[in-house]
Amino acid sequence: MVDWFYVALGLVGLLHLLLGCCTFYQIILLISFLAFLRYIYLPADCDIVLWLYERLGQPVESLKGRVVWITGASSGIGEALAVRLAQAGVRIAISARSVENLNKVKQRCIDTGGVQENDVLVLPLDMTQYDQHQAAFDAVIRHYGELDILVSNAGRTQRGRWEMIELDVDRELFNLNVFSLISLARIVSKYFLEKGQGHFAVTSSTAGKLGVPMSAAYTASKHALQGYFECLRLEKTGFNLAITVVCPGPVESNLLKASFTEKLGEHVKKDRIGKRLSAERCAHLFAVSIANKLSEVWIADQPVLTIMYLFQYFPFLISFGLRFLPLSYIMKLRDGRDDAVQISGVQKKQQ
Structure with a gap:
């Protein structure tokens, strides 16, 4: 699957080469792209x-x-x-x-x-x-x-x-x-x-x-x-x-x-x-x-x-990261339940 996230990163890199040592423009581009991710895309519900x-x-x-x-x-x-x-x-x-x-x-x-x-x-x-x-x-x-x-x-x-x-x-x-x-x-x-x-x-x-x-x-x-x-x-x-x-x-x-x-x-x-x-x-x-x-x-x-x-x-x-996430948290992400682990037949003491 072509991912526009990495297409955009590639464009930033290309502009970096074209602009040479114009650090100011590079920083502006990077900040703009990160702002796009943070305030426009990250609330999205799809890729x-x-x-x-x-x-x-x-x-x-x-x-x-x-x-x-x-x-x-x-x-x-x-x-x-x-x-x-x-x-x-x-x-x-x-x-x-x-x-x-x-x-x-x-x-x-x-x-x-x-x-x-x-x-x-x-x-x-x-x-x-x-x-x-x-x-x-x-x-x-x-x-x-x-x-x-x-x-x-x-x-x-x-x-x-x-x-x-x-x-x-x-x-x-x-x-x-x-x-x-x-x-x-x-x-x-x-x-x-x-x-x-x-x-x-x-x-x-x-x-x-x-x-x-x-x-x-x-x-x-x-x-x-x-x-x-x-x-x-x-x-x-x-x-x-x-x-x-x-x-x-x-x-x-x-x-x-x-x-x-x-x-x-x-x-x-x-x-x-x-x-x-x-x-x-x-x-x-x-x-x-x-x-x-x-x-x-x-x-x-x-x-x-x-x-x-x-x-x-x-x-x-x-x-x-999985080393530090309890199984109950992962199950709740999927099923949205506090009792999701018990539904699957596993007691909390087994975590």
């Missing part, structure tokens, strides 16, 4: 590239008339994204297991005034039933005659101690978070390649970029998902196949209520509390990243966003 594109790039409305299929669209980010795209006049297909919830989402989309009833296709689908994928894809093409963008958003999270997680939990989570998405994407990719263009938008996570304690199976699934699509990106360079990987941090949703734990069949059944980005704000930035075909974006409030930058560019600082 610098996405921050700039939201202000200067293609608006979400540029997607008007496109056909977008969203999986995992019955709640959370998927639901909010469907509503935001509908507002922009995008024709959408929405999939999840609950027909009742999908119909509620459809009505919300229609209520935006950006689409008509026929512009929102409710397509119930259990992503783990691979034999249903081809029929679901055929239904989208039959209804709209085409597909422009697939949003691979279905998934669940997980909490538990690394050494206590049952292997069946890993298998179940990978079955949904990775293999089901790849199965559907492979069907769609053949269509995109034959069509000569297409766009995959993939919901990863900040956990797809760095390790998150007490969520080993979830973290690994997001790393695997990114690995699959990064391979596709390189393999199909020059085929007009766009891939946008979106890495949200803590976002308002009911994801934790249905979270896997250490044992198969158990669920956390508690919601996140505390500071989180709204699903609507995350969906808007998600839509901006799609409209501008950005390769990878980070969407998170501070201090998670800063931690992402440090981990990406200064991993030694993160390794050093």
Whole structure:
């Protein structure tokens, strides 16, 4: 991912060479850039590239008339994204297991005034039933005659101690978070390649970029998902196949209520509390990243966003800093709860 932070630093360095010994101008440039970071960018809730594109790039409305299929669209980010795209006049297909919830989402989309009833296709689908994928894809093409963008958003999270997680939990989570998405994407990719263009938008996570304690199976699934699509990106360079990987941090949703734990069949059944980005704000930035075909974006409030930058560019600082951060603090950053460690099955005395 091209990072404008380092582009700007490079420009400062270039100006340094051009201005020679004009120390006064160099100092002014440096102060101006640091002021930009401190007072304009640092309050942001996304990476610098996405921050700039939201202000200067293609608006979400540029997607008007496109056909977008969203999986995992019955709640959370998927639901909010469907509503935001509908507002922009995008024709959408929405999939999840609950027909009742999908119909509620459809009505919300229609209520935006950006689409008509026929512009929102409710397509119930259990992503783990691979034999249903081809029929679901055929239904989208039959209804709209085409597909422009697939949003691979279905998934669940997980909490538990690394050494206590049952292997069946890993298998179940990978079955949904990775293999089901790849199965559907492979069907769609053949269509995109034959069509000569297409766009995959993939919901990863900040956990797809760095390790998150007490969520080993979830973290690994997001790393695997990114690995699959990064391979596709390189393999199909020059085929007009766009891939946008979106890495949200803590976002308002009911994801934790249905979270896997250490044992198969158990669920956390508690919601996140505390500071989180709204699903609507995350969906808007998600839509901006799609409209501008950005390769990878980070969407998170501070201090998670800063931690992402440090981990990406200064991993030694993160390794050093983790020695002094209690596990309870890291867990609270993610879940916003004082009891987040206990939810994961770990008592405070083990910290």
